[in-house]
Amino acid sequence: MPYSKSDNSRLTRLFPIIGWLKTYTRQEFNSDLFAGIITAILLVPQGIAYAILAGLPPQLGLYASILPPVLYALLGTSRTLSVGPASIAAIMIAGALTAPEVAAMGNPVQSALILSAESGIILLLMAVLRMGGLVNFISHPVLTGFTSGASLLIIGNQLPHLFGLKTPSCGVDAACYGHYFSGFVPAALLIGLTALSLLIFFGKPLVAMLKNIGMQASLITAISKCGPLLTIIVTTLAVDYFDLTGHVTVVGQVPSGFPALNLDFSPIEKWYILLPYSGFITLIAYVESVAIAKVTANFRGEKIIPNQELIALGIANLTAAISGGMPVAGGFSRTMVNFSAGARTQMAMLIAAGILALAVIFFSPWFENIPKAALAAIILVAIIPLVKLSDIVHTWRYDRGDGIAEAATLLGVLLYGIEEGITLGIMLTLVSHLRKASHPHIAVVGRIPGTGHYRNIKRHNVETWPRLLLLRVDENITFANINYIEEFIKSELRRQPDIRHIILIFTSVSDIDSTALEVLENLNHSLQASKITLHISEAKGPVLDKLEKTDFLRQLKPGKVFFHTEDAVRELS
Template sequence: MSSIAARLIPTWLRQYQLATLPTDVIAGLVVGVLVIPQSLGYAVLAGLPPVYGLYAAIVPVIVYAWLGSSNVQAVGPVAITAIMTASSLLPYADKGAEQYALMASLLAFMVGALLWVAGRLKLGWIMQFISRGVSAGFVSGAAVLIFVSQLKYLTAIPVAGSSLIGYLSSLQMYMRQLHPLTLLIGVIAFALLVANRYASKWVWRTWLSASSAKWAERLFPLILLGVAIILSMALHWSALGVATIGSIPQGLPSFTLPHLPDVQEALKLLPTAGLMALIVFVSSSSVASTYARLRGEHFDANRELTGLGLANLSGGLFQSFAVAGGFSRTAINVDSGAKTPMASLVTVVVMIAALIAFGNALAPLPYALLGATIMASIIGLIDIDTLKSAWQRDRLDAASFIAAFAGVLIFGLNTGLVIGLMVSFASLIWQSSKPHVAIVGQLGGTGHFRNINRHDVVTFDNLLLLRIDESLFFGNSESVHLRILKALQQYPEARELILIMSAVNHIDLTAQEMLSTLNKELAQQHKRLHFSFVKGPVMDVIGHTPLITELSGQVYLSTLDAVNSLTAR
């Protein structure tokens, strides 16, 4: 095989084993069939006609299967990108369905472009700066907004807004438009779906085996969809005022250039596209890296960026809205036996078949069922467990969760995420600004030195040993200085101060000046400053600065060397 062909054909396909084909085909068929109603619902959630949910599950899925980093991640329309699309394109809702769809494709194209550029610049490391509290708080807040937004399909009330207050206000304002039959259908469907999802132990396992109950639980939404279509046709629900999705256009998504607005409109969408790109990457990477770890595979964050970027770029050219890796569909994909991205390609075949052969069959499907499906599935994204865990173990991360969650509900998705990130970074800065500085002593006759408040150690009258457990920079240099001066006041007889730098990975200019000032202050008191365990990269930075050249004491390789040298005098 030529080098060019080797680069064009992914490794998984070049090394594909036919023995895995049956399980991949089964997994692809299962995922394809089960996510059809979900895909339709996410398109509606994005403010698009239902068929766009199927469009979004074709070209982007093919591209990610070819170029993505995960062998089992199932990419497609997801709740978060759907509601962010609807929120950002709210000003275009009254400009016609065609214009709105073109703007949704443009947004997907912009998201893809940002992800692709980030991948080329190898910015995968950004993921580690999004704390668990922020991501869980944002997703939980978005889940609440998604839940409330679907009330318009269960009640026929034109609920609209970008925040919880906006949704509830419009719900109260138009309460008289409530349609009783639509509400009845939606509530019954929602109750059945919730019971199937959260009470399957009693619903299915009392009279089915464990394996049969699992399949019954998975297939139930599809069965409910079929029953709803039959009842809608038999009872003429559309004639009674129940909104149905109508005939779905048959045929594959066509190549369509996204709508190109003027520069000002494009700039308005850019912040949303940036936040969506971040969320798409963080959520997809979380899923992909988790399964890579479980399967003993390597996860490449930069390749994930490139794969997601090209998937959304291509989707934006084929009538898709922004896509990401889905939590639930990936779990179904893996549980059904998927081994390679071939399963995703089989799922695409199912979506194509649905578009070509079953468009008219889905026409009587009530929007109330789609809304109930989204509401039932979205409950699981409200992550109370993470909040409880953070509150017990890390209050600062809990604060980030609450800030992101409350910000999303009060101000909307974009502002809420920014608020959560700001609180998270503020917490990080606050923690770094108050580093731990320990007074240490020698552990018995060993070369180990430990905190005097935690261990029975030996101290020295003429020596004060301080261990700094953080890199030194402008944000914490003053607090470290004050902590050192306080320790010197506690031990006025100490003439030699040894700063143990084993945990210090960097010393910026401000911190260097602080240590130089400390050196001069000690000299005025006829005391000396020494360093031990200075790392090589740190010494490369400070080795030729006044901090070292004018140091009153010495730099020792180890704390034991410093103690032996200074106590022998």
């Protein structure tokens, strides 16, 4: 059979790379080449740092930064998202690996590979079930609260490494801390502070200096993003030169080359134990990846297809599992570096992955003496901007329900754990949403003098009529809010006993469910017994279509359905 355009379209939807390769230009390649080199500079220290943050050997972070981004480049809809080890996912992986039931089974590397495989399978199942819209079920305040809480956990986890200390286990024993702090290593502290100073200098101070001397923006980006790699080089040379390997904790041996592709992730009982952790890691990785992808896509008017992202991230995680890597997601700092460096397409990440592959093959021995204090500094500089405590105040001022959810998520993550914190935040968001849905805004309205416009009597100077009550319901009418609406009407009637006509204005009503319709029918009978007539105005077509299939409009008589509220007022007043 001949190859059809529909086949080509389906192939392009599955492999978005085909679409942009058709129009790929030399100028775009030059931009991608530059961005790829800059991003590769960041991949080495971040890959190692996030693997160690997760409690894994450094090579798992490096392996996760090579093949998974390549597969995402083939399947993903974002042209600039950098997929690989991510800070928030790393701390969640660490939480999973240190859980008593998981730790008791030993072999954390095998557990990490199972987490990668399960994450990939879950993402692909979600794609089959067309669950790309799941990203909309975690509100921005909850995600911000979670990110801030997880970032604070990471900061607390990395500060001991910065000072050359072990992770504290003193609890509330004050005397224990005196002994704990006496064990810090001055050399590690010096290396950590040196790394921190270099990274801070390569941020805003260096950028400002280079701008003042009139350097080109592309060169400024290239130089400023070399901070992490230069920090690693300087601190590693210091460890070698001063022979500090016996005093400072270093990365240790990193195998050269790549592991053999492997599909053996037994024992099966470990899969069951790790499944809940994989579910949470998958949820957060997907939501954050799509959120980051949308940020850069919006800058250029590009479109992100959530369901295709499920496929791309699912395949990327499965690839991480079989190639010996930890679970992957879109990384915020890497993506912004990639975007700022001028990346036009995923070719930049293909180039970055290729450079990293060469580094893993030929230069792995150079990674052995990288001090963990320097890696802690890199993580801290990348994580601190993600802590947005002031965001809670702004959210609270705008919407108290969202503010409570954001604050509770942050505190839940800090006090109870990552999974418990995000679950608490999602539950509070749903409770807040249900409360709003069950208490819709209902306005008693009147006419602005000299016009046909009807507005809230509490906000505007309007005309009203002693025997006429106009109510605007600003929400769909459902089982969740019909009782509230009924009580609101009865309350107004008690306040205004002379009312003889009620007009329900349905400008904001798009649906009335069966439960709400039954209550409206009973309310209409009750009003008719009290010699009060119920009317409807400005109902949408779909609402009228549903009502016409019932007896409600017949039961409404002598009440009427008015096209305009003004028509109702003229006739009834």
